[in-house]
Amino acid sequence: MDSPASETPVTPEKIGAGASAEDARAIAEAARETEWTRPSFAKGLYLGSFDLGLIHPWPAAKPDDVERGEAFMARLTEYCRTMSGRTIERDAKIPDEYLRGLAELGVFGMKIPQEYGGLGLSLVYYGRALALLGSVHPSLGALLSAHQSIGVPEPVKVFGTPQQKRTYLPRCAAGAVTAFLLTEPDVGSDPARMGSTAVPSADGESYVLDGVKLWTTNGVIAELVVVMAVVPRHIDSAGAVHKGGITAFVVEMDSPGITVENRNTFMGLRGIENGVTRFHKVRVPAANRLGREGQGLKIALTTLNTGRLSLPALCVATGRWSLKIAREWSNARTQWGRPVGKHEAVGKKIAFI
Template sequence: MADDDTNPTRPGASPQNAHASEAEARDVAEQARETEWTHPSFVRELFLGRFRAELIHPHPLEDPAEAERAKPFLDQLNAFLDTYDADETDRTGNIKESDVQTLREMGAMGIKIPKEYGGLGLSQMTYVKAMELITSKCGSLVALLSASQSIGVPQPLKLFGTEEQKKKYFPRIAKGAITAFALTEVNAGSDPANMTTSAVLSEDGKHWIINGEKLWCTNGTRAELFVVMARTPDKIVNGKPRKQITAFIVDRSAPGFDVKMRCHFMGLKAIENGWLSFKNVKVPVEDMLWGEGKGLKLALVTLNTGRLTIPASVTGGAKALLKAIRAWAMERVQWGQPIGKHEAVAQKIARMASSTFAMESIALLSAALYERGGYDIRLEAAIAKLWNTEAAWKGVDDAMQIRGGRGYETADSLRARGEKAIPVERMMRDSRINLIFEGSSEIMRLFIAREAVDAHFSIAFPIVAPESSFSTRINAAVKAAPFYLTWYPARWIPSFKSYADFGKLAGHMRFADRTTRRLGRSLFHAMVRFGPKLERKQMVLFRAVDIGAELFAMAAACSRAVMLASKLNQPGAIQLADAFCVEARGRIEALFSSLYGPHDEQLYKLAMSVLKGEHAWLEQGIAWEEYYEESASGVKVLESLNTQSAVESSQLQTAG
């Protein structure tokens, strides 16, 4: 079945001019970058080759006053989860209204909403712990609560709302109004510059009138209130039109709002996710959030904090799996031994435990850094989202393997056979989306890479840019000299810090310190080697990002282990952190040895010839062939690849 590209409302359709150019996409993203921060970020420093352990160490201890305030709520939540049937939710694809009502009554819809507005007034740390707890039981339930509070109306309202807006909406949400965040559209997924939903001011200037559609809006079929991002009229900046994206609070009761359909997925069977339509929806001007043209920045800033939830939440899933697998690996005997004693299984168990420890360390550290305030959390949150979701996915895969056939069997089927209904199958289905939504792994790597090279690009870019004239280069070199004359040699001088307070883990901290210098040097060398093309060398940059992520994970794990051992009588944490670091060091060395990807160019070339259809012969002999036919937009891409000149394609190859 060939795609019908004439219907612009159908998913996958390509309305004319719907696609922003790469430059536009970048321009929109650039405008939305946050730049105002008072405290440096540990991770940002790390990419500059500076291992500033003091920014994250000692690992923050739980605030006892907050723990006391949070206890009644967390106890109630725990008691509720004891009775809540996650398999029923998965089976029926529905979270019962009575369960939602119970959650409303305990204040679970307004965990972070200040008390003065009727919320529980609890901290970000308590909030992520609550999400961790819920995920250990049910992915669909956490999707409802988290979409409502991590990215839905209360978060941007707290950050950017006026006092009037807060007074109007916080009490309603605190009482239980479910909310949602509507950014994605059919043609605007990772790239919001493609957004076509529009908002124009009414003639009397009292309303914004929204037209368009939003796809995959979590809670879309159930929410009362939405944050909707829409394009408002372009502004002329330096004589050129500049796209404006603006955020609005939209009430579901507004005439013209409609849910076109509820979307269904591989996992999160009870997620109330909708394809929404807005036809002349009138939004009072007072319900615009923050300001005209500030909507994308609002969305990205919201996501920066929102991203702290998923790392904690996937940790909850990983802990539940670890507990289940530990019991199973001891009781299941095959080949004369509990399977946990077979080396291949034992290794998986060790990795599950050590990476769960690292995941929790990253999640708690990132949330604590956010709580300190004024701290540039973007990179930590992005790494936490990227690293934890990928580690969680590996963990659930290992759990499935260790459970064998029972891992693949549904909980209901296991129960019907009289066995323990461990829901590894459901958890695997629920887990996969975490690598895609709220910023896919690739987009997280791109974002981190952009920030990682930002300092070099802003200082040294004109020196290495081929289009720079001789005089521009000289001027830029003069400006850059004071920084590089001290920075670069310092990246070679070994650190004399002993990290003695880390005890058995000191060696790992010394490794992280010297490797951070190496990472800083390597990024600089990459910039000198590739110049402006570095921006397009995704694989080189992504490997550097992964090295940075591993270093952050090591530092977080070591710091937390020391705190747990010394302050909370948990000496076993050292063993977990040690094993984690040994493995992380191996991964880091492997990444360095392939940093410049000797096969990147070859693989890129192959991908281009695959896209051109040169290996279509390989796809013969399959059923349902017409299902996979190229769509009209795909054919356009194909044509553009085919018509590329030899010069262009050789450029592409070096860019890849």
């Protein structure tokens, strides 16, 4: 039986500052996955179903994938030793030479298929690489995660046309930094209040994009971005009616009418290129639209799943590094005739970590 929200038609007229709670739920429900071709083990746990067959036996990786992954991790480990997290922390910026070095290693194309110039690594090695980079400085992991997990590579790889894949994926793999622009000053987890618009031209060849996006991780230095905007209900030149809705577009950041208004600063992730971006009458070719009109939120939620896997990888890196520092210091600092780690109170703390 369908939920009440799914019975409510979702139209662009119900998106914006005046959207009701019912409108917001309807938009969120319409973006949900309807055919679960890949069942979730964690979801089953919440529903009281323990399907061990989904996680055991652990899938064996292909020997070629392992060989390529291990070789890449060895190269990346050596390069990470040349970077300084203290430099990033001090300057609140990732040096350009670090980004160039990572691009030469292929780090910007870790998950992009080899046929498009990427490394084609599995999620296991992608997660391991992020953990390693995060141990140098978390801003490195944040930049590369935002680029590959939610930026241009993932939505284009999953939802892009063959031409879009040939156009954008090689650039992304070569080091073109990308970003994902969904949030607005008054729009967070409630996309029904989205104010950015993409109005189709009369000939249907382009859209005119207007709006402001906030918390644009990588947006300050990005070359390409994925932008979510509302396409209004419209009639094309052939007389066909289009419902419009929240739609995804790949946008070149050097397009006329784009302004990065602010680079946000943070106490924690110093070095992250996060800002406020304004679009004023930015013309975007129709060929840059990802998927159908109104499919943007579904594209966003689907690609965000990959981003959710990168966050715990970075947290693992932080935890392991913190434990390393604690163990080394507890063995170096001596009090009352022995290293402090040999005293019961400190030893228990380290054991707990």
